[in-house]
Amino acid sequence: VAGLPGVPRVAHAVQGLLGRERTPAGAPLAAPPTPFNGPVGPRRAVAFGDLPLAEVKRIRTALGGSVNDVVMAVCASALRSWLDKRGALPDGPLVAGVPVSLRRDGSATAPDAGGGNEVSLMSVPLAVDVPDPAARYAAVRADMERAKRRFVGTSGAWVRDLTGMVPAALAGPVARLALNVLPGLAVRPVNLIVSNVPGPQFPLYLCGARVLAYYPLSVVSGVSGGLNITVFSYDGTVHVGLVSCRDLVPDPGELVAHLDDAMDELRALAEG
Secondary structure (H helix, E strand, O other), rough: OOOOHHHHHHHHHHHHHHHHHOOOOOOOOOOOOOOOOOOOOOOOOEEEEEEEHHHHHHHHHHHHOOOOHHHHHHHHHHHHHHHHHHHHHOOEEEEEEEEEEEEOOOOOOOOOOOOOOOOOOEEEEEOOOOHHHHHHHHHHHHHHHHHHHHOOOOOOOOHHHHHOOOOOHHHHHHHHHHHHOOOOOOOOOEEEEEEEEEEOOOOOOEOOOOOOOOOOOOOOOOOOOOOOEEEEEOOOOOEEEEEEEEOOOOOHHHHHHHHHHHHHHHHHHHHH
């Protein structure tokens, strides 16, 4: 194994990370047990939904915050409804892993990179434990802001740095190893991944045909939880893709319905 390309550099980097003192960012976030956190099997279930981007922006304007805050609040409310229906609401917030871009110059390729994406994972509390919609939205906004400040003060690039040292075929196993062995450094244990990717707000075409929708799908694993919510905004619509371990969440379409209910809840709050 030591003879594989990049492995000595990974070993050296891991030793360096283990030798660092923990950054003064507070205690690690604790992800509570949920029905979608368990052994992830090979079977998957998927579901798709749509949210009007104009409505999301109107809610943002009325309640404050960002489009991403609204998306996270919608997810928090939908997850709260889903968990409450099963008698599985935790006493505290969920912990969502939120992918974030590490590029600072907005360019397609950072100066020190060899191309490709520069993404790491930020752990964010998701206030499913807050019953009042207005208080829940305020909690999501505040938690997102705190998470961003905490992430900036940590070695948020360490997973990307490790995977960038090895051949592409080994990058996935190295990332899983790092997330399992070193959860307390920059990436804490999470209940699920929630990703919001802004896309083009104009129509795209493929071989002359207009692309009507762009539904994203990601992955689930024992590390990231048995549920993944990925959002992609395109041409005035927020497209939502859910993928789950079928053994843990057999019908993610139910969550899509809760997303619609959560939008109605926030819309009423914004109009009130």
